Amino acid sequence: xxxxxxxxxxxxxxxxxxxxxxxxxxxxxAMKSNLIEGVYSAKNGILGVLNDELFDLRKEDIExxxxxxxxxxxxxxxxxxxxxxxxxxxxxFSIFQKHNIRYFFYIGGNDSMDTADKLNKLAIDKNYxxxxxxxxxxxxxxxxxxxHCPGYGSVIKYMATMTMxxxxxxxxxxxxxxxxxxxxxxxxxxxIAAGTALAKKTDEDAPHMILLPEVPFDxxxxxxxxxxxxxxxxxxxxVVSEGTKYPDGxxxxxxxxEFSKDSFGHTQLGGAALSLKSIIENEVKVKARFVIPSLAxxxxxxxxxxxDSDEAYFVGAKxxxxxVTGESGYMTTIQRVSxxxxxxxxxxxxxxxxANSEHLLPKKWISKDGFFVKQEFFNYALPxxxxxxxxxMEQGLPVFMRFKKHFI
Amino acid sequence: xxxxxxxxxxxxxxxxxxxxxxxxxxxxxAMKSNLIEGVYSAKNGILGVLNDELFDLRKEDIExxxxxxxxxxxxxxxxxxxxxxxxxxxxxFSIFQKHNIRYFFYIGGNDSMDTADKLNKLAIDKNYxxxxxxxxxxxxxxxxxxxHCPGYGSVIKYMATMTMxxxxxxxxxxxxxxxxxxxxxxxxxxxIAAGTALAKKTDEDAPHMILLPEVPFDxxxxxxxxxxxxxxxxxxxxVVSEGTKYPDGxxxxxxxxEFSKDSFGHTQLGGAALSLKSIIENEVKVKARFVIPSLAxxxxxxxxxxxDSDEAYFVGAKxxxxxVTGESGYMTTIQRVSxxxxxxxxxxxxxxxxANSEHLLPKKWISKDGFFVKQEFFNYALPxxxxxxxxxMEQGLPVFMRFKKHFI
Numbered sequence: 001x002x003x004x005x006x007x008x009x010x011x012x013x014x015x016x017x018x019x020x021x022x023x024x025x026x027x028x029x030a031m032k033s034n035l036i037e038g039v040y041s042a043k044n045g046i047l048g049v050l051n052d053e054l055f056d057l058r059k060e061d062i063e064x065x066x067x068x069x070x071x072x073x074x075x076x077x078x079x080x081x082x083x084x085x086x087x088x089x090x091x092x093f094s095i096f097q098k099h100n101i102r103y104f105f106y107i108g109g110n111d112s113m114d115t116a117d118k119l120n121k122l123a124i125d126k127n128y129x130x131x132x133x134x135x136x137x138x139x140x141x142x143x144x145x146x147x148h149c150p151g152y153g154s155v156i157k158y159m160a161t162m163t164m165x166x167x168x169x170x171x172x173x174x175x176x177x178x179x180x181x182x183x184x185x186x187x188x189x190x191x192i193a194a195g196t197a198l199a200k201k202t203d204e205d206a207p208h209m210i211l212l213p214e215v216p217f218d219x220x221x222x223x224x225x226x227x228x229x230x231x232x233x234x235x236x237x238x239v240v241s242e243g244t245k246y247p248d249g250x251x252x253x254x255x256x257x258e259f260s261k262d263s264f265g266h267t268q269l270g271g272a273a274l275s276l277k278s279i280i281e282n283e284v285k286v287k288a289r290f291v292i293p294s295l296a297x298x299x300x301x302x303x304x305x306x307x308d309s310d311e312a313y314f315v316g317a318k319x320x321x322x323x324v325t326g327e328s329g330y331m332t333t334i335q336r337v338s339x340x341x342x343x344x345x346x347x348x349x350x351x352x353x354x355a356n357s358e359h360l361l362p363k364k365w366i367s368k369d370g371f372f373v374k375q376e377f378f379n380y381a382l383p384x385x386x387x388x389x390x391x392x393m394e395q396g397l398p399v400f401m402r403f404k405k406h407f408i
Numbered sequence: 409x410x411x412x413x414x415x416x417x418x419x420x421x422x423x424x425x426x427x428x429x430x431x432x433x434x435x436x437x438a439m440k441s442n443l444i445e446g447v448y449s450a451k452n453g454i455l456g457v458l459n460d461e462l463f464d465l466r467k468e469d470i471e472x473x474x475x476x477x478x479x480x481x482x483x484x485x486x487x488x489x490x491x492x493x494x495x496x497x498x499x500x501f502s503i504f505q506k507h508n509i510r511y512f513f514y515i516g517g518n519d520s521m522d523t524a525d526k527l528n529k530l531a532i533d534k535n536y537x538x539x540x541x542x543x544x545x546x547x548x549x550x551x552x553x554x555x556h557c558p559g560y561g562s563v564i565k566y567m568a569t570m571t572m573x574x575x576x577x578x579x580x581x582x583x584x585x586x587x588x589x590x591x592x593x594x595x596x597x598x599x600i601a602a603g604t605a606l607a608k609k610t611d612e613d614a615p616h617m618i619l620l621p622e623v624p625f626d627x628x629x630x631x632x633x634x635x636x637x638x639x640x641x642x643x644x645x646x647v648v649s650e651g652t653k654y655p656d657g658x659x660x661x662x663x664x665x666e667f668s669k670d671s672f673g674h675t676q677l678g679g680a681a682l683s684l685k686s687i688i689e690n691e692v693k694v695k696a697r698f699v700i701p702s703l704a705x706x707x708x709x710x711x712x713x714x715x716d717s718d719e720a721y722f723v724g725a726k727x728x729x730x731x732v733t734g735e736s737g738y739m740t741t742i743q744r745v746s747x748x749x750x751x752x753x754x755x756x757x758x759x760x761x762x763a764n765s766e767h768l769l770p771k772k773w774i775s776k777d778g779f780f781v782k783q784e785f786f787n788y789a790l791p792x793x794x795x796x797x798x799x800x801m802e803q804g805l806p807v808f809m810r811f812k813k814h815f816i
Contacts, residue, residue, distance in 0.1 A: 015580050044583055073576035080584045160805055165707040168481035168808060172423050175452055176488045180703055198805060292700040295588055299573035302711055305804065385804035396713065396793035397568055397606060400576060 002326050003129045005102025006038030008054065010045040011137070012108030012115075013080060015073035016151025017158075017304040018312035018389075019107060019137045023076055024068040025316025026105045026135065027057055035324050036103055040408065044077040046106075046115065049095050050088065059406040067401025069309065070392050072301035075403060083115055093122050096130060099408075103131050103323050107316065109138040109149075110355065113331055117351035120329040131323035134331030134351055135316050139298045141191035144357035145349030146333035150315055151298070153308030153384030156195025158300040159184055159239075159293070160385065163196040166291055167206020167237040174235035178286035179226070182207070182239045183253070183273035185297060190214050190361045192297075193241035195381055197373045206237030211272075213243035214361055215370035217252060223284055225371055230286065240272045252276065302398055306387025311344065318346040342383035410734050411537045413510025414446030416462065418453040419545070420516035420523075421488060423481035424559025425566075425712040426720035426797075427515055427545045431484055432476040433724025434513045434543065435465055443732050444511055448816065452485040454514075454523065457503050458496065467814040475809025477717065478800050480709035483811060491523055501530050504538060507816075511539050511731050515724065517546040517557075518763065521739055525759035528737040539731035542739030542759050543724050547706045549599035552765035553757030554741035558723055559706070561716030561792030564603025566708040567592055567647075567701070568793065571604040574699055575614020575645040582643035586694035587634070590615070590647045591661070591681035593705060598622050598769045600705075601649035602781045603789055614645030619680075621651035622769055623778035625660060631692055633779055638694060648680045660684065710806055714795025719752065726754040750791035 009026045011019055030036045039057045042048030057065070068075055083089055096104065096119075106116040113134045120132035136143050141152035163182055170180040186192035190212030199206060208229045211217060229236040244252045253271030273290035280288040315332040322330060330348035337343040365377045392399045417434050419427055438444045447465040450456030465473070476483055491497055504512065504527075514524040521542045528540035544551050549560035571590055578588040594600035598620030607614060616637045619625060637644040652660045661679030681698035688696040723740040730738060738756035745751040773785040800807045 011580070015577050047583060071576070072573050074580035075576075078580040080581070157804060161710050162704050162708075164806065164808065165480050165709055166703045168479070168483075169423050169703045169707045172419070172482035172486040173488070175455060177703075182704075289703055290700070291702045291704045292698070293704065294699045295574045295577045295585075295697055296570050296590075296699045296701065299577045300570075301573055302569050382803060387804070388801070393796070395790060396565060396795070398572065400572065 002035055002131055002324050003102050004035050004037065005100045006040060007036050007103035007105065008040050008042060008049065008096070008101050009057070009076065009105045010042055010049065010107070011074035011076045011078045012045050012106060012112040013078060013137070014139070014298060015078060016137055016139050016298055017072045017154040017301045018150055018309045020068040020071050020075045021309045021312035022107045022135050022137060022150060022316035024065065025313040026107070026320055027065060029317040029320035030103070031058065033320060033324050038099070040099070041076040043405070044079045046092065047079045047081045048077065049092055052095050053407060054099060055403070055405040055407045060403055064401045064403060067392070067399070070301065070389065070398065071400040072299040075401065082111065083118070089118055089122055092119065093126065097128060102129060105133050105135060105319050105323070107135040107137050109140070109143060113351050114355035117329065117355050120351060131328040132351070133319040133323045133328070134354065135319045136331055136333065139192060140186050140189060142189045142358050142360065144354050144359050145331065146359070147336040147344070148334060148384055150308060150312035152191065153305040154300065155192055155297055156198065156381060157305045157385035158303050159192060159297055160196045160199040161303060162291070162293060163207050163237065163239055164199040167199065170206070170235050170237050176287060177289050178230065178235050179280050179288040180237045181273045181276050181288055181290040182237070183290065183292045184239055184241050185294070186213070186241050186243060188213050188243045190241050190243070193239050194361055194373045194377055196239045197377060198381060198385065204233050207239045208236040209238045209371040210373070211238065211240040211244045211371070212361070212366065213241050213245060214363060214366060216247040217244050218247065219279065225369060226280070226284060238276065240276055242272050244272050301389070302391055304389040305385045306389050307384055309389045314346050322348060339379060339383065410443055410539055410732050411510050412443050412445065413508045414448060415444050415511035415513065416448050416450060416457065416504070416509050417465070417484065417513045418450055418457065418515070419482035419484045419486045420453050420514060420520040421486060421545070422547070422706060423486060424545055424547050424706055425480045425562040425709045426558050426717045428476040428479050428483045429717045429720035430515045430543050430545060430558060430724035432473065433721040434515070434728055435473060437725040437728035438511070439466065441728060441732050446507070448507070449484045451813070452487045454500065455487045455489045456485065457500055460503050461815060462507060463811070463813040463815045468811055472809045472811060475800070475807070478709060478797065478806065479808040480707040483809065490519065491526070497526055497530055500527065501534065505536060510537060513541050513543060513727050513731070515543040515545050517548070517551060521759050522763035525737065525763050528759060539736040540759070541727040541731045541736070542762065543727045544739055544741065547600060548594050548597060550597045550766050550768065552762050552767050553739065554767070555744040555752070556742060556792055558716060558720035560599065561713040562708065563600055563705055564606065564789060565713045565793035566711050567600060567705055568604045568607040569711060570699070570701060571615050571645065571647060572607040575607065578614070578643050578645050584695060585697050586638065586643050587688050587696040588645045589681045589684050589696055589698040590645070591698065591700045592647055592649050593702070594621070594649050594651060596621050596651045598649050598651070601647050602769055602785055604647045605781045605785060606789060606793065612641050615647045616644040617646045617779040618781070619646065619648040619652045619779070620769070620774065621649050621653060622771060622774060624655040625652050626655065627687065633777060634688070634692060646684065648684055650680050652680050709797070710799055712797040713793045714797050715792055717797045722754050730756060747787060747791065
């Protein structure tokens with residue numbers, strides 16, 4: 001049995017289409033708990049905690065809260081702020097104490113789990129009872145300890161659909177627009193790019209080639225395989241992961257300039273499609289067009305996966321259940337119990353393990369020529385895109401909620 | 409009463425999400441007509457006619473044909489081939505004669521209507537009874553003589569939704585990713601970019617600024633208005649039309665190189681968002697991220713407008729009705745009878761008029777500061793995005809049809 005007190009729910013890092021479903025899972029479960037009194041969030045996540053800008057979720061309308069399931073991006077606010085020092089951490093902790101925060105639910109990726117882990121350890125050191133639970137979130141699907149990450153199913157459902165659609169465009173227009181390139185996010189892992197493989201039912205379907213960060217970009221090999229598709233179908237649709245690199249480690253789409261690194265020191269990617277277009281036009285001598293969905297892919301609520309949204313809700317809800325039964329220092333995880341029929345259970349993993357590991361696309365799932373994925377990947381990914389989240393529509397467009405944010 | 413004979417249906421130019429609904433309207437109506445015997449199409453549109461590569465649509469399965477309504481891009485094949493000479497035209501005509509083609513339905517934009525007009529005139533000169541009807545299609549919405557063009561409603565429904573979603577992303581992430589830029593197609597008119605205005609319900613909603621080709625890009629003015637949004641909301645989402653130009657007529661996103669012009673001599677646009685990102689980062693000193701949906705916007709079947717799809721069907725069906733009752737040399741048009749309730753009728757306009765005119769975004773609908781549109785635009789555009797086309801889904805992804813193409 002845990003202590004009575006207040007809770008803070010925060011979101012962190014890049015949004016997904018279903019991160020708000022996780023928030024809904026946390027909020028609804030927290031509001032029903034006898035142990036949790038104040039249900040708070042903070043402006044811009046952890047930044048708002050540092051600045052003591054908390055708002056009270058119990059004061060929001062029920063319709064607003066339930067609208068979370070149909071609203072993309074982080075409705076609670078987010079940030080990429082990296083705790084700079086022990087001083088930051090201590091300050092954060094003092095705000096938690098000031099407001100009698102006994103439960104902290106942090107919905108985020110790798111860096112967020114690291115922050116949550118540090119906070120949890122500090123609370124233990126200070127002998128302050130606080131239950132810190134991480135809730136997994138990332139389109140990149142690279143979190144350790146979970147079969148897959150909420151947000152991933154939706155991004156690949158959307159990106160696979162886009163690849164099908166763009167592929168059909170090129171199929172009609174190949175006499176002029178011979179190659180189309182779709183650039184996917186995913187940073188250093190090819191999970192998202194690989195997910196577009198689901199679009200392909202027959203050899204002539206897009207995508208014809210997928211460029212993964214896991215496979216060093218061999219330009220001559222690329223050109224010769226591309227040429228073989230052009231010879232066979234007069235066209236090709238290529239998906240390139242933003243993290244695709246030359247053998248020397250240089251990114252195809254490395255950005256330069258003042259804003260090219262984020263606060264975690266990660267290089268800002270995006271632009272691989274432009275380099276590829278130039279290689280194709282100058283060296284393969286056919287016209288290429290590119291699609292850079294960028295932010296649109298991670299916030300595509302209008303075509304999100306129902307399976308993904310439901311799982312996002314449950315990893316949130318279960319985090320509260322773990323916390324009120326005394327657990328702390330874990331991230332909830334999705335465990336695949338069976339694949340056919342697809343069945344999962346929510347479990348947990350220590351935050352410290354998540355913070356220090358990555359879940360990479362298995363190299364053995366990549367096809368021999370390096371430009372596609374094997375059946376094992378299909379088995380893994382296909383269940384994650386099943387079903388569509390019903391969208392609330394008004395006057396021809398989706399309706400999204402927005403918190404009123406009653407600051408305490 | 410028209411003559412008995414065969415027909416050719418062809419699609420031309422850039423695809424849309426609903427151009428196949430127009431093809432369906434033509435095909436279903438042609439197949440029911442007592443006057444139309446062979447119902448043919450040609451590989452890659454007019455190119456296939458020139459090469460005498462016709463295929464028989466009566467040999468396709470009914471499921472394949474009905475799948476047209478849910479399939480994006482030009483399922484019959486398309487091209488950007490410009491008839492090069494009178495010789496080309498004569499050759500085209502000889503193929504029509506050879507196969508006793510008495511009906512020609514050409515689904516396309518401006519350039520296609522010009523081709524159709526020339527063919528119609530040649531048939532008259534040669535005293536060969538042939539009924540040539542154009543069917544309007546373009547996401548650009550720039551065809552003369554029709555209230556709006558099939559394809560437009562769907563592209564703006566999708567782009568407005570994307571703008572809402574990207575806007576929410578930036579709203580969550582403004583502490584690092586302060587400005588988001590969505591680049592729209594639309595060539596020299598701002599119709600598509602303007603359509604994203606529908607996403608905005610309140611002042612804080614995206615889009616905050618829309619850059620239109622109709623308004624010369626005044627960099628200093630742009631920076632000062634952008635700064636005012638950043639001051640007010642800490643962020644901004646901007647939609648920039650690919651055709652946006654500096655006062656001297658240079659495009660923001662002009663492409664260079666071998667493939668920078670198409671066969672009609674039109675400059676290949678795309679890239680305005682990159683220029684804008686660089687201006688914002690270097691001169692406004694905040695980080696900007698861009699989304700370039702490009703081809704994905706014109707083939708986004710998964711979120712197409714039902715109103716648009718239905719109208720696309722009817723302009724196709726009606727073209728056949730006009731032709732079999734003796735008309736030739738016209739393009740079908742959509743006439744808005746009333747706006748509230750929204751009601752339209754299908755009418756026609758001479759091909760020669762369409763070929764030589766453009767339907768531009770009225771300057772009086774642009775707001776005073778040049779960065780938004782007035783209520784008149786909302787009244788015009790809102791009815792066009794109503795309803796969603798039901799999508800056939802299988803295993804979590806849309807199902808598209810593909811013709812088997814039985815060549816004659």
